[in-house]
Amino acid sequence: MTTPSKDAPPPLARLPEEWAKEVVRLGGRTFHGKQVFRWLMARGVFEPAQMTDLPKDLRRALAEGGVEPVLTVLPGTRAADRTRKLLVRLRDGATVETVLIPGVSGERRLGRGVQDETESDDADAAAAVDDEDDDEDLGDENPQGKSYLRVTQCISTQVGCAMGCVFCASGVAGLKRNLGPDEIVAQVLAGKAELDDDERLRNIVYMGMGEPLHNYASTVRSLRLLTHADGLAISPRRITVSTSGLVPEIAKLGADFAGQIGLAISLHAADDETRSRLMPINKKYPLAALIEGLRAYPLPRRRRITIEYTLVSGKNDAPLEATKLARLLRGLPVKVNLIPMNPIEASTLGPPAGARTLEFQRVLLDAGYSVFIRRRRGDDVAAACGQLALLGAKPKVRVDRG
Template sequence: MDRVFIKDFPLDALETWVQGIGERPFRARQIFRHLYNRLIRSWDECSDLSKAFRTQLEYGTRLDAVETAATEDATDGTRKFVFRLHDGKLIESVLIPDPPRLTACVSSQVGCALGCRFCLTGTMGLQRNLSTAEIVDQLVHMQQAVGAERRITNIVFMGMGEPLANEEALLRALRILLDPTGFGFSHRRITVSTVGLVPQMVRLGRESPVNLAVSLHAADDETRNRLMPINRKYPLATLMDACRAYPMPSRKRITFEYILLKDVNDRPEDARRLVRLLSSVRSKVNLIPFNPHPDLPFERPSEERVLAFQDILHQAHLTATIRQSRGADIRAACGQLAARMVSS
């Protein structure tokens, strides 16, 4: 039979596959526990499976969808992983320690087609979508790297690519991550970020209870059009209608990410526009001072400018936090992921 990537399957699909090769459905739950609780590296570790079944799995499946090509450690403890895919393409993911949390920033595509002007990944263009197995396996390999004494506590889909442009693979991955038989993450611990693909937002809200983060970065269409070409297709009025209609329990809010760019979107009038824009949405704002890079035509605003922007939001009773830059010395900070290592 053709070898399949075993981590492509949510539990119900894995049960179907297992039955298709002549095994009973409960074997799928055993496999799930081995893959995502025990984080096995070889089928030989699965002593509760018969030798014949292990041999069948060895020759019929691919256990790993990614391999670690390189890692880099920042002075603040952030670790960047470069993963090589089966076709030789490369992606980057980041592990961010912030005790007691340990957050994994996961990629969903090789490159990105959306061309946000402040993001290095966008300069790569889109090479392809990741499969479900390639998304999930980033978590497996990062958890294996830190060992059993520390557990990844949070997952953010804020790595390379636009997650909702790869919605089928993303939704299957979320089912695996949330499944108590698998990783067993709480929906409160997973956040999917999007530039604002409105139809896909509607589907995500309908099919998965995870947190939503919207990459906003401007509160007027003229500025957002310049920064984010997607705004021409889904302008702010359309995006905000979708946000107001987004299904959330009463205790949840949508996070709006706002990269502060010197003299572009960081003025007091920009802050006041943002207040008006979010006035009817259950929201919180994550302010992100720009992480400079020589390939990008923007500068970081001063600390005083950042704090003044935040103060205007606070005065309007908006929750607004400032994200501290992590991993900038290894190009692992927000907007800096772009896998350019030569693939051997």
């Protein structure tokens, strides 16, 4: 595309009103901006010559200088359960990962009425779907009656991560750089292009590489792009942003989107001493400040905050820890996702035994919480929670602390 005005965002990061300014500058009319946005975001068409409802002169002006790709999808890996990890190379050669998780749905576990505790619910979907829809059937149908498998996509917001959580591979080499909003959105468009014929993109979770709220400006703009009615039009209630607990940014996210974007908190411990060992960010934003921030988050009616709790054997998996967690969360509108730690190369830490996980879950169920155990998806291709890492990255420090 032709050289944009100096203040214009990158092409894939522009909202319709910003495209309107660009096309007027190029000799088009204001309404053509919405058409360009629709071609890019809704149809995944990047070649101006194919934007057939635009005037020829405008298409020619847009095409001058060519279209620089935001990212390149490298050969990916596909797990036996159809989970796919896509490795994408950015313009500067950096790589990040995004994951497609098909066929996920959230069964609710409320109170004591659990008939089969050995079946693990899928916490990825439980985090991504609105509470009103937790019990929907797995498939969706189009007007022709064809059934589709719903897919949740996990996307990255940074190259690496600065948070240094001991159970997560993304941060072992530290933070390299933030992603731009166009690089975040491009992951979704690339993922959509990789879907099988019987799949449909349903949910987006900001749970890949990086801390989304540490890259706040790009995360927020990407949310506005993904939810815009003239583009992909993804419902805000189908998007969840996960954070390690950056309290000021949690408040900003709630204010910027009136609480409509789903919120997930990487908690992983119920006391400051344990959490600070597992998650250094707790030293800056301890539990009291975090819980206060969650109480102030403007949740819409019938929505809940997702609490993510990675179970690390011998560190935070005792029944007493579950009791402390139940006490800490008392009065908050939450659902709890228990995540047995997935193995990572940089750590000797690991998950508890299955019986230990169920015992932890039972304590929370008896306290009246909705509790999900994350089914392991894609761990045979290192696409599971906590396993996304920089290509070829080496840990800066050994991460199995205390």
